Amino acid sequence: MNHTTEATSWSVAVDRAACIGTGVCVSTSPEHLEIRDGKAAARATETGPAQYLLDAADMCPMAAITVTETATGRVLAPEE
Numbered sequence: 001m002n003h004t005t006e007a008t009s010w011s012v013a014v015d016r017a018a019c020i021g022t023g024v025c026v027s028t029s030p031e032h033l034e035i036r037d038g039k040a041a042a043r044a045t046e047t048g049p050a051q052y053l054l055d056a057a058d059m060c061p062m063a064a065i066t067v068t069e070t071a072t073g074r075v076l077a078p079e080e
């Protein structure tokens with residue numbers, strides 16, 4: 001068995017040039033995202049796993065939010 005003591009960390013990136021400020025993502029995942037100067041921004045660039053953060057990235061009409069596994073860089077959302 002492979003037990004790891006390191007908590008999984010996710011990275012959140014918002015492409016503010018692509019964001020059109022709908023606020024959909026903020027309603028879905030207010031813990032992780034906020035509107036700053038009319039566009040979405042990550043409250044923190046790294047966070048623990050949360051399904052609703054993936055939902056927010058999947059819902060964005062501009063695919064402006066990318067969630068990756070910090071350790072590997074694997075893209076978790078949006079889905080291709």
Ligand code: SF4
Nearest residue numbers: 019020022023025060
């Ligand atoms: S859902 Fe997408 S376009 Fe809308 S505010 Fe969030 S990042 Fe911007």
